Every structure is written in structure tokens, then in C-alpha cells.
Amino acid sequence: xxxxxxxxxxxxxxxxxxxxxxxxxxxxxxxxxxxxxxxxxxxxxxxxxxxxxxxxxxxxxxxxxxxxxxxxxxxxxxxxxxxxxxxxxxxxxxxxxxxxxxxxxxxxxxxxxxxxxxxxxxxxxxxxxxxxxxxxxxxxxxxxxxxxxxxxxxxxxxxxxxxxxxxxxxxxxxxxxxxxxxxxxxxxxxxxxxxxxxxxxxxxxxxxxxxxxxxxxxxxxxxxxxxxxxxxxxxxxxxxxxxxxxxxxxxxxxxxxxxxxxxxxxxxxxxxxxxxxxxxxxxxxxxxxxxxxxxxxxxxxxxxxxxxxxxxxxxxxxxxxxxxxxxxxxxxxxxxxxxxxxxxxxxxxxxxxxxxxxxxxxxxxxxxxxxxxxxxxxxxxxxxxxxxxxxxxxxxxxxxxxxxxxxxxxxx
Numbered sequence: 001x002x003x004x005x006x007x008x009x010x011x012x013x014x015x016x017x018x019x020x021x022x023x024x025x026x027x028x029x030x031x032x033x034x035x036x037x038x039x040x041x042x043x044x045x046x047x048x049x050x051x052x053x054x055x056x057x058x059x060x061x062x063x064x065x066x067x068x069x070x071x072x073x074x075x076x077x078x079x080x081x082x083x084x085x086x087x088x089x090x091x092x093x094x095x096x097x098x099x100x101x102x103x104x105x106x107x108x109x110x111x112x113x114x115x116x117x118x119x120x121x122x123x124x125x126x127x128x129x130x131x132x133x134x135x136x137x138x139x140x141x142x143x144x145x146x147x148x149x150x151x152x153x154x155x156x157x158x159x160x161x162x163x164x165x166x167x168x169x170x171x172x173x174x175x176x177x178x179x180x181x182x183x184x185x186x187x188x189x190x191x192x193x194x195x196x197x198x199x200x201x202x203x204x205x206x207x208x209x210x211x212x213x214x215x216x217x218x219x220x221x222x223x224x225x226x227x228x229x230x231x232x233x234x235x236x237x238x239x240x241x242x243x244x245x246x247x248x249x250x251x252x253x254x255x256x257x258x259x260x261x262x263x264x265x266x267x268x269x270x271x272x273x274x275x276x277x278x279x280x281x282x283x284x285x286x287x288x289x290x291x292x293x294x295x296x297x298x299x300x301x302x303x304x305x306x307x308x309x310x311x312x313x314x315x316x317x318x319x320x321x322x323x324x325x326x327x328x329x330x331x332x333x334x335x336x337x338x339x340x341x342x343x344x345x346x347x348x349x350x351x352x353x354x355x356x357x358x359x360x361x362x363x364x365x366x367x368x369x370x371x372x373x374x375x376x377x378x379x380x381x382x383x384x385x386x387x388x389x390x391x392x393x394x395x396x397x398x399x400x401x402x403x404x405x406x407x408x409x410x411x412x
Contacts, residue, residue: 004113009052010106011062012099013069016040020048021103022055023111033107035100040068045075052080061110063087063102064118073120083110083117090115119289121274128244129271133314135237136268142230149223157210163203168227171197175208180221184212241267251275254365257372258358259334260326265318269362272315283363290315292356308352316355323354333375334358340380 012019018038026032034055038048052060060076061083062069073082090106109115121129146168150161158179164172174192183189190204197204245252248270255266273286280286287293291311327338327350334354342350361372383389397404 003111005059005111007055007057008059008061008107008110009057010103010108010110011060011072012103012106013040013062013065013072014099015068018045018048018072019099019103020051021100021107022052022057023107024055024057033104035103040071042071042075045072048072049076049079052076059083059110061085061106061115061117063090063106074123082120083115084120085109085115086118119279122276124244124247125271125274128241128267131237131241131244132268132271135234135241136314136317138230138234138237142227142234145223145227145230149220149227152216152219152223153210156212156216158212159207159210160204163200163207164197170194173224176220176224179212180217180224182217184210238264245270248275251366251369254369254371255362258322258326258361258365259329259332259374260322260324260354261358261362262322262325265322268314268318269359272312272318273362275366277363277367280363283360286363287356287359290319290359292316292319292352292359315359319355319358320351322358323351326354326358327351331377333377333379336377336380 007022007024009020009022011021016039018040019035020038021033021035023031023033036051038044038051057080059081062072062085064084064087069084073084076082085106090102090109120126150167153160153167160172160175161167166172167176171193174194175189178189178192186205186208189208190201193201193204245267251270252263252266255261255269256263261269273280273290277286280289284293288309289311291309294308323334323338326332326334329335334357337357338350338354341353345353364370365372394404394406
């Protein structure tokens, strides 16, 4: 078997220890292997780096195991070429499952070029990614707390959500705080309404008549306090994200020219895929990495379900939200693309198709450093007037057994 890397190492990483196996020339035309165990503390990883450097190791491969690979990768990446490997690509021969055997197997796969490294963004993008992901987690938690608040109000017989579109708006918040303070009179609570909500005072009085107990008031108070904390935390994280992403502001502006992509979406796109598109040779490579393109599943000449693979769930969720926003836009190519696919495949697949298109557009914008130019909502209609479309219709009629003669229509 061909050998592509002369001096390499395989690491089997665990929480407290790492098994390291090196494969280097033995000086007699053969190969020499040596395995050692190191602690995963910083001091232990420094010793690991020194040991690899003493043997002039060029490439180090390690399995992506939870978060345990991160301290190892981050400490070695400045001095060695590190490959983070997909665990599904490292299946060993059954019956040979030991830590030492795993490290040796990884080293052999790297040596012969049988594995490909996963995409690991540079340090500034990784820091940005951690911030945006934690912010998204807090946004999810805010949504869950809001849902819990609705459940508590329903348990107390308060139907505020049936009248007010936003229970946590200015009017809704004032009513909830009054409830926590002990006010239960529907007349008094309804008078706290502001703006357009005052047009619904009779409905409010009826909705605010419930059975609010002491435990309800305690739960509502705790939920409101937690929601306030989450809002403040999300604001602090957004401020830090804005500071870290400031060097990429021109690229953010380019991404925000795509319909459905706002600033927060653009921040997540940059945090997940970075700004160096040379890591993805084509837009198709990026879509495949993100899990936003159909897979291949063929056996014995039969094609089975080509469902999308698992990619970055953070990127996929954000692009799906952007796709929903783009589908509601007026007179845009993405909205027309959504309508065209939805008619044949349904809403969910149309959203995935639009999310794929947004990611492809983002790759081109970041590669060419040019703003987005919309093709227009009538793009697919204009294609139907082309000569190629006309020829396709003629061939379809001929296959049905018709002889077609075209004559220009008389213009009145």
C-alpha cells in the first residue's frame, strides 16, 4: 500500500489520558512504531508535544471524541499539522478494540492517506463560534421559559395569551407584575393595558379573571426574574460577538444583502464556516459539509432515500430560519425558488432547498467579495420562454405520438 506520510502519529484521546503511537522509518527500509501514554493536563500535553517533536513527526491524527480532543488539538496545532478525524471513518477490525490498538490504527490510516481531516476553523473563528452557540442556547432557554410562563398562567385560569399578542410586552409585563404583587381584580389589571390593547378592555377583563394562588405568584415571579437575566445575558453576549466580529464587518454586510439573512444570521454563518473559503473548493463541498445536500444511496442499480447527512446543527437551524424568512419575501428569487419546490415536494423540502441556496450564495459572496444580485421573482417564468424550454415541450409532445408544427401567433 502506498505511503503518503513518512513521520506521523495517531492519538487515542480520553478525558484523563491519551495514547500516542508514532510511525517513523527504522533506518533499514522498514517502519518503526512506538506507543506511549500521556496525561491530558497541560503539563502532560507539553510532554506529548516534545516527544512528537523529538521524533520529527509531521502529521498527528486524532479521533473527534466529544470535547476531549480540543485541549490536545489546540496545544499541538501551532507546532504540528493536526488532523481531526471523523469517528465513523475509523472503524477497526472487530476483536482488536484496545486503546493501544486504536492509536496504532489511526496512525496507519494517516500514514497511508486513508482518512481526510475534518474542518477546524482558526482560533478567532472558534472563539466567535463559542459565543454565538452559547447565545443561541440562551435564546432557546428564553423560549422555553416563556412557554413555562404560559403554562403557569393557563394553570391559574389566566387567558392573557388569548387577547394580547405578546404576553411579555409592556402591557403584559405590567399585568404580570401586578399579579405577582397580589392584585387579582380583573378591572384593575385590565386598566394597565397600553396602546392598541386598550381597544380590547372587555376581553381583557374576562381573560384576567382566574384563580391565582400563592404558588402561581411565586412561579411567575421566578420566571420573570429568569427571563430578565436571560435578556441581559443575551445582550452581553451580543455585545461581545459584535466586538470579536468587527474585523469581518465588510463580509457581514455582504451576507446581509441576501434575502432572509439579518445581522444575527450573518454572524452565525461566519462563526460556523469562517471567512476563508479556500477550505471548501466549491460551493458543493460546503453544502455537503453542512449537511444541506442530498446524499447518495445506491445498491444493485437501485436508488434509495438520499436524505441529507448530519452536519452542523447550529448552521442548519440558522439557515432554515433564514429560508423561512426568504420564502416570505416579495419578488425575490429565493421566494420563487421556495414556491417552485413546495409545489412538487412540500414545505419542509422546499425550506431545505432554499437553505442550500442561501449557503451556496454565501460561498460565492465570500469568495468573490461581491454583494448579492437578486435574479428576481420572475426568473423561473422567464426561463419558460427560452428556446430550450420550447424544444423540451416539443419533444414531450412527439414522444406522445404527435406531429407538431409551430406557427407564429398573429399579433392584433
